[in-house]
Amino acid sequence: MVRKILKYGEPILEQAAGPVTEFDTPELHELIADMWETMYASKGVGLAAPQIGIAKRISVIDTSVGEDESKKVVIINPEILSKEGSQTGEEGCLSIPGFREPLTRANKVTVRAQDEKGEAIELDGEELLARAFQHEIDHLNGILFIAHLSALKRDIIRRKIKKLQKTGEWD
Numbered sequence: 001m002v003r004k005i006l007k008y009g010e011p012i013l014e015q016a017a018g019p020v021t022e023f024d025t026p027e028l029h030e031l032i033a034d035m036w037e038t039m040y041a042s043k044g045v046g047l048a049a050p051q052i053g054i055a056k057r058i059s060v061i062d063t064s065v066g067e068d069e070s071k072k073v074v075i076i077n078p079e080i081l082s083k084e085g086s087q088t089g090e091e092g093c094l095s096i097p098g099f100r101e102p103l104t105r106a107n108k109v110t111v112r113a114q115d116e117k118g119e120a121i122e123l124d125g126e127e128l129l130a131r132a133f134q135h136e137i138d139h140l141n142g143i144l145f146i147a148h149l150s151a152l153k154r155d156i157i158r159r160k161i162k163k164l165q166k167t168g169e170w171d
């Protein structure tokens with residue numbers, strides 16, 4: 001089922017999500033299936049559970065945006081073990097549609113997480129995948145990509161969004 005993606009301004013997007021403690025349950029599988037469906041419906045590269053109103057530490061990532069099954073990654077209770085190098089590129093977010101900004105991130109990261117069955121997994125990501133890991137794990141900590149921008153840039157975006165909220169174009 002495609003769920004509604006919450007937009008910037010919803011408090012849950014800026015709150016840290018709680019850990020998943022029960023694995024391999026029908027509820028968890030259904031939630032993750034919904035996250036894939038919702039992400040693909042918006043042609044995203046990643047989606048975190050808080051973006052659909054679920055305060056749990058779960059993210060899904062597919063850097064091929066549905067083109068290559070082998071690129072699908074589910075990370076539950078993830079943490080970044082190490083970061084290396086840097087990359088600068090345009091970044092956006094399904095919760096902040098219409099706004100993309102250049103952002104510098106680590107170019108290579110190693111992530112430790114659990115899979116849907118609760119098994120520990122360790123994943124390496126470079127370039128776009130590394131960016132997605134950092135962006136999605138930020139979501140689980142209540143951090144949106146605009147938090148990494150300069151105060152000036154962030155204020156410009158906030159002001160534009162406020163206007164959209166007033167005219168009902170942001171819900």
Ligand code: NI
Nearest residue numbers: 092093094095
């Ligand atoms: Ni995002």
